[in-house]
């Protein structure tokens with residue numbers, strides 16, 4: 001485990017105008033509540049990441065600010081209120097030290113994926129690094145070492161823009177980091193990876209039939225699968241569920257099992273809470 005050193009800057013647009021391509025994705029859910037849930041699940045993962053020293057959320061939204069503040073973030077006003085890159089520059093100038101800009105639409109983000117990317121970004125000193133989104137066109141993370149301006153170029157085609165500006169792409173898999181959510185199809189993909197509790201709480205009740213691809217798909221107590229990967233250092237891993245989907249599990253879900261390790265191929269049961277968050281990965285025979 002490395003020293004936490006990064007300040008992460010997360011810009012959050014005013015909820016009434018944010019995530020316009022997602023409008024109506026969850027019938028019956030107010031759009032602002034969905035946009036807020038995406039941001040809160042992103043923030044939750046950032047704050048749980050062992051490579052992160054501080055989180056700055058740049059926002060003027062009256063619901064976002066108190067919610068992220070009580071989660072442990074520092075809130076900065078959206079100065080100069082000139083879009084995403086201006087907000088990121090404002091946060092980065094306030095930060096000092098190594099700083100990373102991260103989008104607020106990563107509801108499946110696992111702290112281990114973010115931590116691995118930040119550690120990789122520290123690999124080439126003096127250079128900015130970025131992580132492209134799942135399509136390869138956009139950017140989810142831009143990281144600058146101490147003393148190097150963040151110089152963000154988010155927006156359409158930002159992966160190419162960041163590369164052209166001298167930033168190096170990071171090649172790790174990190175599926176939960178690369179899964180930004182702009183459209184209903186993206187939300188279904190994020191659900192396949194495992195939604196954070198805020199988004200799952202909104203999505204789950206809308207999908208009682210647990211249809212494949214449904215954004216709210218939830219595996220209830222008793223869902224079984226086998227261990228596909230397990231990292232003893234982070235206590236996280238992935239499962240291959242019996243319905244053929246892959247599911248990442250966080251450290252606290254492993255810790256709740258009382259087990260000392262998981263073996264690849266081992267059969268396990270997944271317990272989730274009513275909001276859909278994975279609370280325990282355990283042996284099928286254990287209560």
Ligand SMILES: Nc1nc2c(ncn2[C@@H]2O[C@H](COP(=O)(O)OP(=O)(O)OP(=O)(O)O)[C@@H](O)[C@H]2O)c(=O)[nH]1
Nearest residue numbers: 011012013018019020021058078083084087103104
């Ligand atoms: N503070 C701040 N954040 C912004 C602004 N514009 C975009 N963002 C944030 O930047 C990130 C990436 O933006 P997009 O994915 O394009 O999100 P969006 O503009 O809300 O979504 P669309 O309306 O669908 O384009 C999200 O975390 C947004 O909340 C802005 O003007 N100010």
Ligand SMILES: C=C(OP(=O)(O)O)C(=O)O
Nearest residue numbers: 138139154155158180182
């Ligand atoms: C802001 C970006 O795009 P999107 O709207 O696809 O999240 C980006 O990828 O830089």
